[in-house]
Amino acid sequence: METLTEIIKFINFSFSYSGSNALILKNINLSIEEGDFVLLVGPSGCGKSTLLRCINGLIPHLYSGVYEGEVIVDGELVKNKSVNELATKVGFVFQNPENQIFMFSVEKDIVFGLENIGLDRNEIDSRLEWVLHALGIEHLRYKPPYELSDGQKQRVAIAGVLAMKPKILILDEPTSLLDPRTALEFILLIKELNRKFGLTIIVVEHRIDLLTNVANRMIVLDKGEIIFNGCLKEVIKNKNLNLYGVNVPPVIALQNYLKDEGLIFNEFYLNVKDFSKEIKRRLIGID
Amino acid sequence: MIEVESLYFKYPLANDYVLKNISLKIGLGEVVGIMGGNGSGKTTLIKHFNGLLKPTKGFVKVFGKDTRKESVAYFSKKVGLVFQNPGHQIFSDTVWNEVAFALKNFGFEEEIINKRVKWALEFFNLIQYKDMSPLLLSGGEKKRLCLASVLAWNPDFIILDEPTVGQDFLQKEKLIEIIKMLVTQNKTVIVVSHDVEFIWLLQPRLILISNGIIVKDGDCRSVFKDDSVLEKCGITKPQLVELYEELYPLIERPPVDIVEARSMMLKLLRGLK
Numbered sequence: 345m346e347t348l349t350e351i352i353k354f355i356n357f358s359f360s361y362s363g364s365n366a367l368i369l370k371n372i373n374l375s376i377e378e379g380d381f382v383l384l385v386g387p388s389g390c391g392k393s394t395l396l397r398c399i400n401g402l403i404p405h406l407y408s409g410v411y412e413g414e415v416i417v418d419g420e421l422v423k424n425k426s427v428n429e430l431a432t433k434v435g436f437v438f439q440n441p442e443n444q445i446f447m448f449s450v451e452k453d454i455v456f457g458l459e460n461i462g463l464d465r466n467e468i469d470s471r472l473e474w475v476l477h478a479l480g481i482e483h484l485r486y487k488p489p490y491e492l493s494d495g496q497k498q499r500v501a502i503a504g505v506l507a508m509k510p511k512i513l514i515l516d517e518p519t520s521l522l523d524p525r526t527a528l529e530f531i532l533l534i535k536e537l538n539r540k541f542g543l544t545i546i547v548v549e550h551r552i553d554l555l556t557n558v559a560n561r562m563i564v565l566d567k568g569e570i571i572f573n574g575c576l577k578e579v580i581k582n583k584n585l586n587l588y589g590v591n592v593p594p595v596i597a598l599q600n601y602l603k604d605e606g607l608i609f610n611e612f613y614l615n616v617k618d619f620s621k622e623i624k625r626r627l628i629g630i631d
Numbered sequence: 632m633i634e635v636e637s638l639y640f641k642y643p644l645a646n647d648y649v650l651k652n653i654s655l656k657i658g659l660g661e662v663v664g665i666m667g668g669n670g671s672g673k674t675t676l677i678k679h680f681n682g683l684l685k686p687t688k689g690f691v692k693v694f695g696k697d698t699r700k701e702s703v704a705y706f707s708k709k710v711g712l713v714f715q716n717p718g719h720q721i722f723s724d725t726v727w728n729e730v731a732f733a734l735k736n737f738g739f740e741e742e743i744i745n746k747r748v749k750w751a752l753e754f755f756n757l758i759q760y761k762d763m764s765p766l767l768l769s770g771g772e773k774k775r776l777c778l779a780s781v782l783a784w785n786p787d788f789i790i791l792d793e794p795t796v797g798q799d800f801l802q803k804e805k806l807i808e809i810i811k812m813l814v815t816q817n818k819t820v821i822v823v824s825h826d827v828e829f830i831w832l833l834q835p836r837l838i839l840i841s842n843g844i845i846v847k848d849g850d851c852r853s854v855f856k857d858d859s860v861l862e863k864c865g866i867t868k869p870q871l872v873e874l875y876e877e878l879y880p881l882i883e884r885p886p887v888d889i890v891e892a893r894s895m896m897l898k899l900l901r902g903l904k
């Protein structure tokens with residue numbers, strides 16, 4: 345048995361933004377192990393982005409408010425670390441890529457972060473080539489950000505963060521602006537990094553069909569509280585997920601419906617291929 | 632009616648055309664989906680529909696008027712555009728005023744403004760934020776606010792650029808419901824989206840763009856059959872289409888929604904017993 349290390353921990357944590365008395369996160373207790381691939385979902389406005397901001401330190405360092413309890417990242421209290429120190433460990437892709445791209449060209453934007461952490465020229469160049477290629481943006485290399493389409497901006501934002509090789513990668517709706525093929529390729533890429541290097545990943549997504557095949561944990565948040573937290577294969581079976589705003593992929597919703605009709609499958613199939621294979625097996629088996 | 636004829640477009644400092652020889656007619660009472668790879672020209676195209684961008688060659692006419700002949704404000708009243716990025720659209724100090732802003736500009740009466748703002752905010756679950764600054768809303772809430780603002784002035788064409796970004800299941804259901812309602816009022820909704828599951832539920836007339844060229848324009852069902860064109864545009868299939876292809880010929884067509892899928896499966900599995 346490999347030993348698991350807790351890399352992120354919330355202890356009795358609550359938060360409300362200053363100027364509003366609504367509690368946005370309520371008594372969160374949560375621990376995430378190194379190498380986990382977590383899918384975080386919940387209705388619009390339930391506090392997902394707020395939770396993520398507590399991990400990269402934007403809360404409490406840039407957004408003030410009432411901060412109770414503790415958040416620990418890689419063994420240290422977030423409130424005692426600066427946002428810059430945290431940024432070397434926690435890569436963060438924002439919901440809106442425009443909040444993330446500042447420089448005059450795609451290349452400069454990616455290189456800027458790498459220069460800031462003091463890497464040498466060779467290392468910078470090789471990482472640059474790697475991410476330009478991995479996200480299919482070589483042709484955009486010298487373009488200024490205001491000439492990019494929305495999806496292109498999102499790719500650049502992701503590239504900049506991946507190039508930093510963080511220990512923890514946090515993605516707030518990273519595929520929402522990507523075309524379907526690019527979204528799929530990107531998800532497979534981060535899965536590969538997760539598998540090979542034990543990168544810890546937390547993804548907030550509404551289009552979860554792509555992630556059900558790769559994430560191992562799933563957390564459902566509602567009105568600032570954790571409703572479900574566990575192995576994805578177990579949590580996803582839950583019939584009430586759509587009440588919590590989850591876009592349950594059709595193949596999964598279908599199995600729930602069939603179960604209600606008394607049709608029980610041995611397993612819960614996460615993709616159409618496996619599900620169809622089972623249907624065919626049954627039909628031919630019975631016939 | 633929106634008419635696009637032999638439209639070519641290039642951004643001022645660029646060398647290449649972003650849109651090439653686009654011809655297209657969109658009438659009233661339609662649901663139109665536009666899909667295509669990142670950078671293929673979708674947003675550039677829809678910005679021509681209310682005159683925000685003007686053709687380099689060719690023309691765009693809205694209800695017979697050339698978009699070069701009148702102001703953007705003139706066309707916006709008929710063609711409401713909701714941008715992908717809500718940040719580009721929000722200027723007011725409160726959520727309420729944000730929705731009221733355009734209505735005031737278009738010269739509606741106070742009483743009508745109040746009614747419409749209230750309706751729009753309630754419909755999109757935003758009424759509780761009416762006195763808050765729009766900048767404090769979550770991403771999905773901001774997006775709904777932009778939608779509410781545009782619907783409040785009741786344009787004939789409603790264009791949504793990536794409307795499902797940041798939207799949860801309930802909001803998406805609502806979006807589908809409102810799109811269907813708008814169509815019954817003989818309005819046209821044009822949706823640019825990468826969300827294949829959402830597009831499948833809408834069953835629109837679907838236009839695919841690749842590299843600035845329209846490569847397909849047809850009903851959703853036939854478009855999702857065209858493997859080579861889907862491949863070219865980087866579009867994956869909705870799960871229910873995938874299910875049909877895996878099970879063919881056991882089921883004779885792709886189910887339009889989960890309810891239909893369920894009855895097809897029940898028939899299939901029980902029919903044998």
Ligand SMILES: Nc1ncnc2c1ncn2[C@@H]1O[C@H](COP(=O)(O)OP(=O)(O)OP(=O)(O)O)[C@@H](O)[C@H]1O
Binds near residue numbers: 643649671675
């Ligand atoms: N202001 C601009 N100046 C120059 N080029 C631009 C500008 N805006 C967009 N482009 C370029 O025009 C092309 C089409 O962009 P557009 O925004 O229409 O794409 P899109 O299909 O909406 O993509 P996405 O799915 O990523 O939103 C892209 O190659 C983009 O880089």
Ligand SMILES: Nc1ncnc2c1ncn2[C@@H]1O[C@H](COP(=O)(O)OP(=O)(O)O)[C@@H](O)[C@H]1O
Binds near residue numbers: 364386388394
């Ligand atoms: N800077 C802020 N100040 C005050 N309230 C905020 C701020 N950011 C978000 N909120 C509120 O906190 C709630 C949760 O927002 P958020 O975490 O962005 O939700 P989600 O990401 O789950 O959609 C929302 O009701 C939103 O209006």
Ligand SMILES: [Mg+2]
Binds near residue numbers: 394516769
């Ligand atoms: Mg959010």
Ligand SMILES: [Mg+2]
Binds near residue numbers: 493494792
């Ligand atoms: Mg676009």
